[in-house]
Amino acid sequence: MPDLALVTGAARGIGRAVTEELLARGYRVIATARDPVALDDFAASVRGDPIETGILDVESPGVAEQVGRLIGGRPLSLLVLNAARFSPWDETVASADLTAARQVIETNLFGSWSVLRAALPALRAGRGTIIGVGSGSGSHGDPQFGLEVNPGAASYAVSKAALHALLHKLAGEVGADGVRVHVVDPGLTATSPGMEEMGARPVREGARSVLAPLDVTPFAAAMALTRDGRPLPW
Numbered sequence: 001m002p003d004l005a006l007v008t009g010a011a012r013g014i015g016r017a018v019t020e021e022l023l024a025r026g027y028r029v030i031a032t033a034r035d036p037v038a039l040d041d042f043a044a045s046v047r048g049d050p051i052e053t054g055i056l057d058v059e060s061p062g063v064a065e066q067v068g069r070l071i072g073g074r075p076l077s078l079l080v081l082n083a084a085r086f087s088p089w090d091e092t093v094a095s096a097d098l099t100a101a102r103q104v105i106e107t108n109l110f111g112s113w114s115v116l117r118a119a120l121p122a123l124r125a126g127r128g129t130i131i132g133v134g135s136g137s138g139s140h141g142d143p144q145f146g147l148e149v150n151p152g153a154a155s156y157a158v159s160k161a162a163l164h165a166l167l168h169k170l171a172g173e174v175g176a177d178g179v180r181v182h183v184v185d186p187g188l189t190a191t192s193p194g195m196e197e198m199g200a201r202p203v204r205e206g207a208r209s210v211l212a213p214l215d216v217t218p219f220a221a222a223m224a225l226t227r228d229g230r231p232l233p234w
């Protein structure tokens, strides 16, 4: 039986490329997204591969039930927490619209928290791996977008720093159950128009960076924040 993976925000961008890569690696993938049309289009493009789809808005109150239903009591080998909301480049701590900022933190922190909590029994059963898609913008070590160097996209950076901390704490909590936790930065990736001109990498390369922890010795890199499989300071 193929290993089972669940990916959030799988219908486009890095999540879609991650799903394609997992299918290529022989996983059975539960691809989730909140847009049914985009999800159906994606599923049609990989027809023949072992893909299951499910509508999942990570902020919806019914996340726990939906995730449980999609997994259906099976052991889960991999959970990729990819879904996220961005904030404007020119949003600073001082200027941020707090309603919008709360929304970003709700999606990126609490949305991911809800999904991972719902998936934990299946991850424990499968001695599975959680890959949380973080960001250099929420780290102290990224020379271009890190917390100390880039004043913009404030709520996004804060949400990702909080996600890193959440997953760091979780790693300590579930390690004894054989569940591994990794936090990754895909690197600046061209998922929206104009990003290539900023030096962003192709989407497949960002997806490879997300899945790089699967290729290194298990546990050696646990609790690390990595880009392309190499540690990035928290």
Ligand SMILES: NC(=O)c1ccc[n+]([C@@H]2O[C@H](COP(=O)([O-])OP(=O)(O)OC[C@H]3O[C@@H](n4cnc5c(N)ncnc54)[C@H](OP(=O)(O)O)[C@@H]3O)[C@@H](O)[C@H]2O)c1
Pocket (backbone or CB within 6 Å): 008, 009, 010, 011, 012, 013, 014, 015, 033, 034, 035, 056, 057, 058, 059, 081, 082, 083, 084, 085, 107, 111, 133, 134, 135, 136, 185, 186, 187, 188, 189, 190, 191, 200
């Ligand atoms: N691109 C980069 O340079 C970069 C750099 C560092 C980190 N990252 C991280 O990489 C991940 C993927 O980003 P991306 O560049 O591929 O962005 P993207 O193309 O905007 O994809 C984000 C995905 O998240 C989904 N999403 C947003 N809110 C959601 C919700 N409430 N419930 C379920 N899904 C939701 C979006 O779905 P809809 O289509 O429905 O909106 C979309 O599929 C994110 O975690 C991002 O923070 C990206």
